[in-house]
Amino acid sequence: MSSEHETTITMEQSSLEISTNDIHLNVQVDNQLRVMSNHVTSPSDSIFDEINLPISVDVSIPSRRELIQVQLEALLNNPEQSSSSSSYIHEANIISLENLSKKLNTPHFIVERILNILGFLSLNEDVLSISQYNVIRLTQILNSTTDVRILLFFMILDINNDNHISKIEMNDFFKLYFQNLSFNTHNLEEAIETFLKRFHFDTQNEINFEEFYSIIIEDETILRIFSLFSIRSTRSLLPEIKSHENFIHQYFPRFYSYIALLNVHQMTLVYNYLQDNIPQIILFIIYFLINLALSLYVIIFRSTILKNNVCIIFARVCGMLLNLNCSLILILTLKQTILIIRSKRFLRYWIPVDIHIDFHKFIGRFISILAIIHTIAHMINFGYVQEYSWSILMFTTTPHIGWVGGFATLSGIILSIVLAIIIIFSMNWVRRKGYFQIFYWSHRFYLIFFVFLIIHAENSWKWIIGPFIWFSLEKIYSNIKRYSTHTGRTYLNCVTIEQSNVISLNIHKPKNFIFKPGDYIKINMPQIAPYEFHPFTISNAPEDNSLRLHIQINGNWTKKVYERYKNMSDNDDISETHIRIYRADLNPKRACIEERSYENTIENEINTTTMNDLNNLSLKKEIIIIDGPYSSCARYIFDCEHAILIAGGIGVTPYASILSSLMAQFRASRMNCSHCQNTIHSKKILLDNYRLRKVDFIWISRDHKSFEWFFKLLYEFEKEQDIYLKSHPTEKRFLTVHLYLTELKIDKNIGHHPLQLITEVWTQVTGHDIFTGLKSKTHIGRPEWDKVFNQFYLEHNSSMINNVGIFFCGPTTMNKTIQTMCNRYRFNFYKENF
Ligand SMILES: Cc1cc2nc3c(=O)[nH]c(=O)nc-3n(C[C@H](O)[C@H](O)[C@H](O)COP(=O)(O)OP(=O)(O)OC[C@H]3O[C@@H](n4cnc5c(N)ncnc54)[C@H](O)[C@@H]3O)c2cc1C
Structure with a gap:
């Protein structure tokens, strides 16, 4: 009515x-x-x-x-x-x-x-x-x-x-x-x-x-x-009534998750996963069959021809598999080779390089199991040997076991100790709980391990030598690159102390340093720690004249970097090193303007200065050694038609680089028509080289101040895109930004609505989001993933799903949810964990 x-x-x-x-x-x-x-x-x-x-x-x-x-x-x-x-x-x-x-x-x-x-x-x-x-x-x-x-x-x-x-x-x-x-x-x-x-x-x-x-x-x-x-x-407001399921969940969590795995829904997901990861499954089957074939060969040969006892057969089967797996584990660390495979679409489809770290870890665990069985089997077998006592067999070279001076048992003991050190210190509680350097340096024992492995067993060198030479050549190449002023040895241009415990480093880009959006480098800052290299994704575009890293405080090293420059700025102590420090944590707008004008100055300096001048200049600056670039799966974005980039917190860095690069293309394509004075875009430059037609960028951040890190980029992209859409009214929006703020919890209860009243009225009046100042709306709370994915799914018919790629970089907990969603909706999933 x-x-x-x-x-x-x-x-x-x-x-x-x-x-x-x-x-x-x-x-x-x-x-x-x-x-x-x-x-x-x-x-x-x-x-x-x-x-x-x-x-x-x-x-x-x-x-x-x-x-x-x-x-x-x-x-x-x-x-x-x-x-x-x-x-x-x-x-x-x-x-x-x-x-x-x-x-x-x-x-x-x-x-x-x-x-x-x-x-x-x-x-x-x-x-x-x-x-x-x-x-x-x-x-x-x-x-x-x-x-x-x-x-x-x-x-x-x-x-x-x-x-x-x-x-x-x-x-x-x-x-x-x-x-x-x-x-x-x-x-x-x-x-x-x-x-x-x-x-x-x-x-x-x-x-x-x-x-x-x-x-x-x-x-x-x-x-x-x-x-x-x-x-x-x-x-939801009353005390929970414990259901039968909750009881099982609470007291028998493992059993509960097993039962949950068996339900039909999960079975479908497993089925989907298998269908979508055929190359990985083929690789695993091949790996399994090679292991099986080698085992059968040793069993048949040892039991029928050499008539060895069970202990020896067990020890030798494990020995053979150790040879194979030790050579494989080396191959999985060949970063330069992985970079080449990644850059070729066909190669990387059939060689699933993206799982190289997971596979490396899997093989590492398998090696430790094989080594234990191999050692125990030999130790039991020594008990049956009549000629020498057990201790002589174990701890001396007298029985002349092995091929180098009867050194097999002693080298076996050394190998066991070295392997135990490597395995124990590579566990999560060492690596992830602030002792990364212990993991790093204990892993360097691989050199001792391979030397003793060659001494230990007669045939090991035949398996190891190829991968080892290949690995050594890669190491030599990356070390040469690392310390050359054309590719690795460089200096810090300026530093910005960002909001939310992040610092961004603006590094002089060495002359021959070439990278792709989404790549990462390892950096060494001798003034912080002379021997430590830490990986960081380059967050600006390859088209820029410098390299930019956004570093969030995480542990000791990152904290030292942050505090060093913050203290320098607080104490006005920058005259000696000639470093400019901007304070976006105090005044983001001012820092942005100042840094931009400084960037223009150094751009001019680079254009007018010779390499020698730059080298002399770098003496006054803070030296930085960069190792890389190394690729990540963010490189595949340009092979998709629709890329959905999902970032959690500082995981935004690879996508910032990609968006910067796309914006550089937008800019390069923009021309002013001399006749009508309108802006036109050259289609040839714009996205002509790429399949990419649409990007959805989802950034989930706990703290709304974090959006400031890339505010300038997102703001300029919005502006650039508006100009483009004005001159191409029939074209669809290329980039859609979805920001989520988890600092505030959303639920459908009354407490949320006063906030909604203020923010929505503000957006209506100003046309900008209250949290970011962008046109894109910031959503409060975590995304409802099912809804989000369903929406993307409905945009495509099922035959097009293959052209959609979901790229994720962020915390591991979020990774699981997104992987499950991709599995359910059959989207290609690529992840990058920091
Ligand atoms: C490919 C890649 C790209 C990354 N990009 C960024 C980025 O753009 N911005 C950002 O803020 N962080 C990034 N990180 C994370 C960053 O490398 C760590 O936060 C940093 O090395 C922590 O060092 P720390 O001594 O302060 O902390 P620690 O307490 O020593 O370690 C904290 C965490 O960082 C890991 N870590 C520490 N040192 C290393 C190392 N040398 N190599 C690999 N992992 C290490 C540890 O396993 C641990 O999980 C990236 C990591 C990787 C692997």
């Missing part, structure tokens, strides 16, 4: 039953109930639209507030309704205000205010609490009509209960709200002010409910948010 009717319903001992979505309203009125049909159009779900009763006209008009108050009171005085829907609730059970506010993810003061308004708050053993029965009523009230929700919100804001909201009350409410969220952005105050203007607080100091209501009803955005101002479900 859209017109406004005035109706009076006369009832004696009447009972009015109104049904809205999921509540039943039973209004009991003694004398007269006046009802005015509501002029609200959808989505307001006013119950009065639904009333169809005999009407007698009366002249007195109740105010809107009175009418909604009737609804509210009806809900409050409806005990049967509440109790019938929740027979499992006992009225005596209580939940503390503190707990309720946590479960609702809503600031304490808002929950307290609502409960006070509804009269649901009581004091139990000195703790403010609410009965479970009232929790149900609260849910029902907040899930009733939008009118009721608007009234409740008005009452929350009307702190002094004078039936008016003043500007101060509203301002204070939002300030307190954001304080409770521990959230602030530089334009928050301005955003609150903008929101207040919607309620005409720029021209008046207070409003009553009628004005408040009509402003909301007429504003589509605000009305939509009010229609969501509710509580998700009662059950």
Whole structure:
């Protein structure tokens, strides 16, 4: 209904039953109930639209507030309704205000205010609490009509209960709200002010409910948010009832995950995985068959021809497999070769180089099992040898076992010790828990291992020699490159201290250093630690004149780098080293402008300076040794038609490089037409070399300040793209940015909506997102992956799925979810873990 009717319903001992979505309203009125049909159009779900009763006209008009108050009171005085829907609730059970506010993810003061308004708050053993029965009523009230929700919100804001909201009350409410969220952005105050203007607080100091209501009803955005101002479900607020499944999950987690694996859904995923990873499976089958064939050969040869006992056969089978696997493990570390394979589409499809680290780890574990069996089998066998005692066989060269001076058993002992050191120190608790250097240096023992392996067994060198020479040549090549001023030895241009514990280094790009977007380098900063190399992805475009790294504090080394330059800047101690340090953590805009002007200066310097000058210049600068570049699967992006780039936190760096490179192409393609003065884009330059037609960039960050790291890039890309789309109106958007902020938790409960009110009104007014200043909207909370993937899936028909690539770089926990989703939707998945 859209017109406004005035109706009076006369009832004696009447009972009015109104049904809205999921509540039943039973209004009991003694004398007269006046009802005015509501002029609200959808989505307001006013119950009065639904009333169809005999009407007698009366002249007195109740105010809107009175009418909604009737609804509210009806809900409050409806005990049967509440109790019938929740027979499992006992009225005596209580939940503390503190707990309720946590479960609702809503600031304490808002929950307290609502409960006070509804009269649901009581004091139990000195703790403010609410009965479970009232929790149900609260849910029902907040899930009733939008009118009721608007009234409740008005009452929350009307702190002094004078039936008016003043500007101060509203301002204070939002300030307190954001304080409770521990959230602030530089334009928050301005955003609150903008929101207040919607309620005409720029021209008046207070409003009553009628004005408040009509402003909301007429504003589509605000009305939509009010229609969501509710509580998700009662059950989520009440203590959990442990189900059978939960019990198994809690006490037998392994058994539970095994059972879960067996369900049909998981079986489908496994099936999908197998179908989508045929080359990997073929490789594994070949690997398995070679191991099997070698084992069978040794078993048959040793048992039938040499007539060896079981212990020797076991030892020799393991020995043979050790030879094979030790040579394979070396091959899997050939980084230059991997780089070549990666750059050829056909090669990398059939040689799954992306799993080289996982395969290296797998073989490492297999080697340790084989070595244990091999050693134990020989030790048992020594017990059967009559000629020498066990200890002589084990610890001396007297029995002349082996091919180099009877050294087999002693070299075997050394090999076991070396292998144990390598294996133990490569475990996660060493590598990932701040002892990476121990892992790194203990892994250097591989040299001793291979030398003793060759001495230990007669045939080992035949297996090892090829891969070892190949490996050594690669090492020599990368060392030459590393210390040459044309490719590796360089210096720091400038440093920017970024927001959220990140520092970005601007490094002079050596003359012959060539890289592709998404590649990474290993850097050594002698002034921080003379022998440590750490890998970092280059975050700018190959088209730029310098190299840029974004480094997040993670452990000792990164912390030292961050603190060194921060302290230098704090203490104004930069004159000696000639390093410029910009403080984006203090003033991002200023740092950006200053750095850009400095970049222009050094660009000019490079254009006018000879190499010798640069070398002399570098004496005054901080030296940096770079090793690389090394490739990552981010290189495959340009082989897809639609690339979906997903980054978690600092995992954005490879994609920043790719986006920078794409933007450089946009720029290079832009020309001004001399006739019409319009901007035109040369299709030849723009994306002509690539299959890539669409990029969706999803960046999930805990802290909204992190978006500042690449604000300039995203902002300029948006601008560049708008110019392009203006001159090519028929073209589709090339890059879509989806930013997610997890610092704030989203749920469908009331606590989220005040934030939504402020942010959405701000975007509507300014056209920019409040968190980033970009046109793209920042989503609050984690992505709902299923929805996100489903949307991408619907964009393509199933034959096109193969042209879509999902690229992920970020924390391992997120990696699992995304991999499962890719598996489900059959998208190609490529990951990069830091
Ligand atoms: C290919 C790749 C690209 C990366 N790109 C970036 C980037 O762009 N920005 C960024 O902030 N971080 C990046 N990292 C992570 C970065 O290398 C580590 O944060 C850094 O080396 C930590 O050193 P630390 O001594 O401060 O911390 P530690 O406490 O020693 O280690 C913290 C973590 O970093 C790993 N790590 C430490 N040293 C090394 C090393 N020499 N080689 C490999 N892993 C190491 C450890 O296993 C551990 O998980 C990348 C890592 C890899 C493997």
